[in-house]
Amino acid sequence: MNDHTPNSLRAWPDARGRFGEFGGRYVAETLMPLILELESAYRASKSDPEFQKELDYYLTHYVGRPSPLWHAQRLSAHLGGAKIYFKREELNHTGAHKINNCVGQILLARRMGKTRIIAETGAGQHGVATATVCALFGLPCTVYMGATDVERQQPNVFRMKLLGAEVVPVKSGAGTLKDAMNDALRDWVANVHDTFYIIGTAAGPHPYPELVRDFQTIIGTEAREQLMQAEGRLPDIAIASVGGGSNAIGLFHTFLDEPNVRLIGVEAAGKGMHSHEHAASLNMGRPGVLHGNRTYLLQDDDGQIQEAHSISAGLDYPGIGPEHSWLHDIKRVEYVGITDSEALEAFQLCARTEGIIPALECAHALAHISKIAPEMGKEQIILLNLSGRGDKDIFTVAKHLGTSL
Amino acid sequence: MSRIAGVFAGLRKEGRGALIPFVEAFDPDRATSLALLQGMAANGADIIEIGMPFTDPMADGPTIQAAGLRGLKAGATLRGVLGLVREFRATDSHTPLVLMGYLNPILSYGVPQFCVDAAQAGVDGLIIVDLPPEEADLILDDAKANALDIIRLIAPTTSDARLKQVLEGSSGFVYYVSITGITGTRTASAADLARDIPRLRAATDLPIAVGFGVRTPEQAATVVAHADAAIVASALIDTLCKESKEAVLRDVRALADGVRGVRKQAA
Ligand SMILES: Cc1ncc(COP(=O)(O)O)c(C=O)c1O
Numbered sequence: 001m002n003d004h005t006p007n008s009l010r011a012w013p014d015a016r017g018r019f020g021e022f023g024g025r026y027v028a029e030t031l032m033p034l035i036l037e038l039e040s041a042y043r044a045s046k047s048d049p050e051f052q053k054e055l056d057y058y059l060t061h062y063v064g065r066p067s068p069l070w071h072a073q074r075l076s077a078h079l080g081g082a083k084i085y086f087k088r089e090e091l092n093h094t095g096a097h098k099i100n101n102c103v104g105q106i107l108l109a110r111r112m113g114k115t116r117i118i119a120e121t122g123a124g125q126h127g128v129a130t131a132t133v134c135a136l137f138g139l140p141c142t143v144y145m146g147a148t149d150v151e152r153q154q155p156n157v158f159r160m161k162l163l164g165a166e167v168v169p170v171k172s173g174a175g176t177l178k179d180a181m182n183d184a185l186r187d188w189v190a191n192v193h194d195t196f197y198i199i200g201t202a203a204g205p206h207p208y209p210e211l212v213r214d215f216q217t218i219i220g221t222e223a224r225e226q227l228m229q230a231e232g233r234l235p236d237i238a239i240a241s242v243g244g245g246s247n248a249i250g251l252f253h254t255f256l257d258e259p260n261v262r263l264i265g266v267e268a269a270g271k272g273m274h275s276h277e278h279a280a281s282l283n284m285g286r287p288g289v290l291h292g293n294r295t296y297l298l299q300d301d302d303g304q305i306q307e308a309h310s311i312s313a314g315l316d317y318p319g320i321g322p323e324h325s326w327l328h329d330i331k332r333v334e335y336v337g338i339t340d341s342e343a344l345e346a347f348q349l350c351a352r353t354e355g356i357i358p359a360l361e362c363a364h365a366l367a368h369i370s371k372i373a374p375e376m377g378k379e380q381i382i383l384l385n386l387s388g389r390g391d392k393d394i395f396t397v398a399k400h401l402g403t404s405l
Numbered sequence: 406m407s408r409i410a411g412v413f414a415g416l417r418k419e420g421r422g423a424l425i426p427f428v429e430a431f432d433p434d435r436a437t438s439l440a441l442l443q444g445m446a447a448n449g450a451d452i453i454e455i456g457m458p459f460t461d462p463m464a465d466g467p468t469i470q471a472a473g474l475r476g477l478k479a480g481a482t483l484r485g486v487l488g489l490v491r492e493f494r495a496t497d498s499h500t501p502l503v504l505m506g507y508l509n510p511i512l513s514y515g516v517p518q519f520c521v522d523a524a525q526a527g528v529d530g531l532i533i534v535d536l537p538p539e540e541a542d543l544i545l546d547d548a549k550a551n552a553l554d555i556i557r558l559i560a561p562t563t564s565d566a567r568l569k570q571v572l573e574g575s576s577g578f579v580y581y582v583s584i585t586g587i588t589g590t591r592t593a594s595a596a597d598l599a600r601d602i603p604r605l606r607a608a609t610d611l612p613i614a615v616g617f618g619v620r621t622p623e624q625a626a627t628v629v630a631h632a633d634a635a636i637v638a639s640a641l642i643d644t645l646c647k648e649s650k651e652a653v654l655r656d657v658r659a660l661a662d663g664v665r666g667v668r669k670q671a672a
Contacts, residue, residue, distance in 0.1 A: 016539065026508060026535045028464035029558040029571065030582055172470060178461065185463045192562055288509045289535065290461060302482040303513025305460045 009256035017206020023322035025205045027292045030189045039207040041112045058103045063093050069226035074353040082376035086386040087223040096388030097247045098129040104215035106133040109196035116195045117141045120184040122177035123314035124156025126200030131165035141165040144184040147175035149313045174307040177317045201244025202321035205292025216250025235383035239264040241364040243314045245321035247387040266364045268310035269337030279308035281320045282328045282335040295322045311340035312360035342367040359388030408501040408529045409577040413612040422629025423451035424664045427638035429472035431481035442493045444654040446500040449661025457506030464534045468639040483510045487526040494527030505532040520547035530554035530577040578612040598631040622663025
């Protein structure tokens with residue numbers, strides 16, 4: 001089962017799928033047998049060298065791994081402090097880290113004999129990545145996407161359709177990621193016999209948070225090696241944006257037992273932490289249960305889930321993966337907030353100094369280093385996960401800058 | 406004997422199954438819910454299930470989800486739902502009430518306090534949809550201490566090995582989800598039930614209620630020919646939406662007559 005050694009922060013979750021008191025399997029009985037089946041299939045593949053070999057093949061030749069580590073010299077010079085490195089996940093096929101997880105999960109689905117794939121998506125990055133691997137393996141794909149997100153991420157909706165996926169706009173709630181996830185879970189319950197649900201972030205019922213993390217840890221593992229080659233040492237700070245938390249945990253996991261590496265997760269503070277229009281579940285929420293796991297949530301006094309807000313659809317979720325809740329409580333990772341307008345500034349700064357248009361999600365992490373890098377020494381190193389490219393966001397950004405395309 | 410056990414014991418003597426209609430609390434307002442509870446009890450409901458509104462009812466179909474959102478809009482809170490139960494209990498001390506909902510509002514209320522307050526208000530059992538046996542230790546002791554039945558869902562996908570685990574710690578009755586799917590979408594056939602119910606019978610002495618997709622008096626009659634109770638939810642919510650609370654009570658009467666038309670072999 002689980003080689004759970006409590007003296008390592010990298011050995012979680014425990015046998016009940018918990019990270020400390022977070023995580024678990026809070027699902028209806030109709031889903032429980034599936035979750036258990038998925039877990040045993042995942043355990044089997046995790047220890048099967050053939051599975052690993054197959055995964056490596058697709059990651060190398062299809063996704064284009066390893067992704068480069070880039071010394072962002074002009075941005076570093078502009079900020080005038082720490083040496084900044086980007087882990088270039090935006091150069092992966094489909095333009096974000098999401099594909100790492102999708103390749104892993106679809107290989108698992110094939111092993112389990114599933115013939116139909118469903119997914120939820122916020123920004124559309126995960127939907128595009130899922131539609132992509134479905135096209136690659138010739139499996140039908142249905143993507144649930146909040147109606148609001150369908151509106152603000154039109155390019156990705158069109159991409160998914162080009163790739164042969166059916167995109168179902170979800171009108172319930174505010175029509176964002178949370179609502180899309182509800183409907184994907186409903187579809188799964190109704191179609192258990194042939195359907196595999198590819199969850200897009202390190203959240204949901206156990207084993208998803210563990211499984212998605214494992215498929216994303218390649219980000220940190222590669223970056224660590226690349227940085228050792230370039231600098232001969234570990235970073236002082238590793239930083240990533242957190243929506244559900246997959247790109248962040250993918251970067252952080254390799255460093256959890258390295259006390260000298262400071263880890264920072266950046267939440268979307270939307271229109272401000274105290275505006276009630278943000279997605280800062282760790283900073284402003286409290287623990288509860290949603291979508292199968294116990295974790296920090298934005299909720300009212302009665303335990304009703306509140307709508308999140310962020311300029312970035314990929315961060316617009318009122319929950320967070322359970323491992324982050326635990327890392328927050330034990331204070332191993334610091335979680336900070338960045339507002340919409342700070343992210344917009346950083347988005348433009350990165351484009352102009354590095355010639356890289358970043359996704360609005362990771363623009364949040366860029367905005368935070370704009371605050372802390374100037375205070376740091378020139379010999380210090382920041383490793384930032386550039387989780388995706390910003391082509392999908394140009395319409396949103398143009399609108400905010402008052403330009404019509 | 407608990408109220409729920411008492412009802413099923415009485416029905417066994419009568420030789421018929423139970424009708425369990427559903428009311429989403431505060432849909433579309435508190436007064437309607439109270440009138441429905443009272444009217445259902447007067448029109449042949451043997452037990453009543455009350456939905457506790459939640460923003461994200463991931464195991465429910467669009468009908469119950471929409472009803473829950475209307476309830477929340479009308480100001481439903483967990484405290485409010487318990488208040489509704491208390492008011493119903495003031496004039497009806499015999500009809501068992503079962504609350505159905507999701508874990509988060511209960512966690513937010515505080516599990517021990519919720520169990521105390523629910524029992525005091527007159528709740529008899531709890532169906533917490535997203536609390537499988539694997540996580541149930543967080544409420545079992547408090548529920549037991551307050552004599553609240555924990556009623557569990559069992560699905561067609563629940564294996565025999567798992568069935569044992571689900572039944573352990575279940576009380577009151579078991580809730581058989583007759584189809585794989587969400588509430589109110591499809592209906593199980595007589596053949597499905599003839600195949601599935603004996604499997605449950607062999608594993609438990611608890612009464613078996615069947616829900617998800619039961620809509621008409623005929624379907625309710627089919628259900629109680631095999632099981633001990635028929636749960637009807639989405640169909641009644643649809644009627645409330647399209648017609649009126651009087652129409653709901655008319656349907657409950659017809660469902661109750663349907664259930665009463667079926668004599669069971671003495672068990
Ligand atoms: C580029 C990019 N970064 C980050 C995220 C946030 O998700 P997560 O926190 O799972 O990495 C998304 C989600 O859509 C994304 O597209």
